[in-house]
Amino acid sequence: xxxxxxxxxxxxxxxxxxxxxxxxHVDLRDIFSDDRxxxxxxxxxxxxxxxxxxxxxxxxxxxxxxxxxVRNRFVGPDTVGTAEGAALGLLGVTILFPASPLWVRxxxxxxxxxxxxxxxxxxxxxxxxxxxxxxxxxGLVLSGVLGSVVTFIGWQTDLMQYVGTWLLSGEFSGVxxxxxxxxxxxxxxxxxxxxxxxxxxxxxxxxxxxxxxGLSTASVMRxxxxxVSVVTAMVVTTVGMIPFVGLVVPNLVSRVMGDNLRASLPxxxxxxxxxxxxxxxxxxxxxxxxxxxxxxxxxxxxxxLFLWLLHRRPAHG
Amino acid sequence: xxxISNLGHKIGGTQILHDISTSFPKGxxxxxxxxxxxxxxxxxxxxxxxxxxQQGAITVAGHDVARTPTADLARVMAILGQQTAVASRLxxxxxxxxxxxxxxxxxxxxxxRTKVAQAIDAFALSKLKNRFLDEVSxxxxxxxxxxxxxxxxxxxxxxxxPLNNLDMxxxxxxxxxxxxLVDRQGRSVGLVxxxxxxxxxxxxxxxxxxxxxxxxxxxxxxxxxxxVLSDLYDAPISxxxxxxxxxxxxxx
Numbered sequence: 374x375x376x377x378x379x380x381x382x383x384x385x386x387x388x389x390x391x392x393x394x395x396x397x398h399v400d401l402r403d404i405f406s407d408d409r410x411x412x413x414x415x416x417x418x419x420x421x422x423x424x425x426x427x428x429x430x431x432x433x434x435x436x437x438x439x440x441x442x443v444r445n446r447f448v449g450p451d452t453v454g455t456a457e458g459a460a461l462g463l464l465g466v467t468i469l470f471p472a473s474p475l476w477v478r479x480x481x482x483x484x485x486x487x488x489x490x491x492x493x494x495x496x497x498x499x500x501x502x503x504x505x506x507x508x509x510x511x512g513l514v515l516s517g518v519l520g521s522v523v524t525f526i527g528w529q530t531d532l533m534q535y536v537g538t539w540l541l542s543g544e545f546s547g548v549x550x551x552x553x554x555x556x557x558x559x560x561x562x563x564x565x566x567x568x569x570x571x572x573x574x575x576x577x578x579x580x581x582x583x584x585x586x587g588l589s590t591a592s593v594m595r596x597x598x599x600x601v602s603v604v605t606a607m608v609v610t611t612v613g614m615i616p617f618v619g620l621v622v623p624n625l626v627s628r629v630m631g632d633n634l635r636a637s638l639p640x641x642x643x644x645x646x647x648x649x650x651x652x653x654x655x656x657x658x659x660x661x662x663x664x665x666x667x668x669x670x671x672x673x674x675x676x677x678l679f680l681w682l683l684h685r686r687p688a689h690g
Numbered sequence: 691x692x693x694i695s696n697l698g699h700k701i702g703g704t705q706i707l708h709d710i711s712t713s714f715p716k717g718x719x720x721x722x723x724x725x726x727x728x729x730x731x732x733x734x735x736x737x738x739x740x741x742x743x744q745q746g747a748i749t750v751a752g753h754d755v756a757r758t759p760t761a762d763l764a765r766v767m768a769i770l771g772q773q774t775a776v777a778s779r780l781x782x783x784x785x786x787x788x789x790x791x792x793x794x795x796x797x798x799x800x801x802x803r804t805k806v807a808q809a810i811d812a813f814a815l816s817k818l819k820n821r822f823l824d825e826v827s828x829x830x831x832x833x834x835x836x837x838x839x840x841x842x843x844x845x846x847x848x849x850x851x852p853l854n855n856l857d858m859x860x861x862x863x864x865x866x867x868x869x870x871l872v873d874r875q876g877r878s879v880g881l882v883x884x885x886x887x888x889x890x891x892x893x894x895x896x897x898x899x900x901x902x903x904x905x906x907x908x909x910x911x912x913x914x915x916x917x918v919l920s921d922l923y924d925a926p927i928s929x930x931x932x933x934x935x936x937x938x939x940x941x942x
């Protein structure tokens with residue numbers, strides 16, 4: 374495949390660029406002679422670059438999975454209530470056990486995300502299969518309702534600042550060494566999905582075909598649900614939800630190379646990393662030395678890409 | 691043999707099947723016929739465990755459908771339900787290759803690749819094999835799905851209205867292919883057909899259903915008679931003969 378080398382070079386180029394851009398001047402050529410430069414690189418630039426790449430890759434893979442689970446292309450982990458669920462879990466832990474360690478918060482966020490995503494799957498089961506657009510609408514409604522619950526509780530308990538960092542502005546300026554490593558869990562979960570890629574691809578053909586081929590659809594659904602929830606929860610916990618990646622990247626890759634997930638998931642992951650890195654870089658450069666959140670750049674770019682997709686492919690769900 | 695005993699089924703409070711007991715003989719081509727809403731598809735889907743069993747029992751080649759793990763059943767029978775719109779963008783060759791999945795669980799062996807190539811060839815899909823499912827016609831997608839079930843290479847092959855969307859040439863080619871599967875490879879086939887003359891021309895065994903009950907079963911000569919068919923469809927139907935097989939005519 375020629376795509377993988379091209380994407381890999383793009384990723385490496387963007388990562389190198391990401392290492393050099395920032396308010397503090399760092400010259401990669403003399404990091405070994407300059408202690409301060411080394412410190413900035415290892416404590417801030419490198420963690421941030423890795424965090425951005427992991428987030429983009431994991432969210433894109435989660436997008437593919439949720440789209441296979443519901444057999445609909447117009448959903449992503451940010452539009453089906455998963456992110457809001459994670460925020461709800463975090464909020465609950467923050468209120469009930471304010472001193473709880475990170476791993477407790479991580480588990481609470483993942484479990485709550487699973488519950489709300491499962492709720493979404495339950496809701497759409499009852500929708501008529503032919504109405505393709507009802508599924509994304511149901512997702513938007515559900516995430517809207519959950520989002521208001523989160524906002525209400527956040528408001529009442531004076532935790533709106535937290536809620537804002539989880540759901541409103543996905544951005545990476547706060548990432549330093551020691552505060553992003555959860556994203557490796559997200560990447561691990563996404564990587565796990567690759568081993569079941571065939572199963573997800575078969576599930577995408579519909580429950581009937583999947584059963585005919587002897588696939589236990591319920592267990593594949595559970596695995597997908599777990600991966601999507603864990604990925605989203607980790608992203609929400611560490612950097613806040615990044616919109617559109619999980620929706621747009623799977624669609625773009627599917628257009629070009631189809632839904633043979635075993636072949637396409639690595640491309641999806643790389644493309645997601647490239648897209649979010651590019652957006653983060655743009656966000657760091659437009660009002661240099663200040664920043665615009667990567668999530669905002671993605672919101673603009675992702676919306677444009679999505680409209681283009683809708684325009685290009687009207688009939689196929 | 692597929693053995694069906696005391697099978698009942700309800701969908702949304704309506705009784706679709708009433709206490710059905712019958713069998714599909716091994717090594718034969720069995721056709722299910724009957725008017726719309728007779729319960730043919732439901733019966734086939736229950737045999738193929740696409741619907742959960744509510745009442746009664748079904749065994750396929752000795753495997754209890756309700757209790758045998760679905761992955762094991764996939765190596766005994768291939769079932770193709772009626773196709774609904776497919777949202778997936780797979781190349782036709784990738785779709786057909788998934789027919790081997792029950793046998794290799796993701797690690798295809800040379801033998802699996804051979805079977806896939808044969809299935810693609812058998813259904814004249816070689817020229818289309820790199821096209822995406824959403825870029826071919828309904829009939830072509832249908833043939834690709836049948837090729838997938840064919841590649842599954844199981845003792846039993848169950849097809850729900852496989853002739854839908856197929857033109858006359860491809861419909862005949864499919865029936866000839868199924869015939870060959872039965873005659874030369876000793877496989878067993880069960881299918882739902884609407885166009886009775888396909889059953890008349892190619893089937894060994896016919897099961898006629900109406901209102902969730904079996905009206906008649908036996909050889910085409912036994913079942914495809916004026917009396918049975920006129921009763922089955924509540925319309926006057928005449929039966930002639932062509933090449934020593936029944937020829938069913940609706941313009942009586």
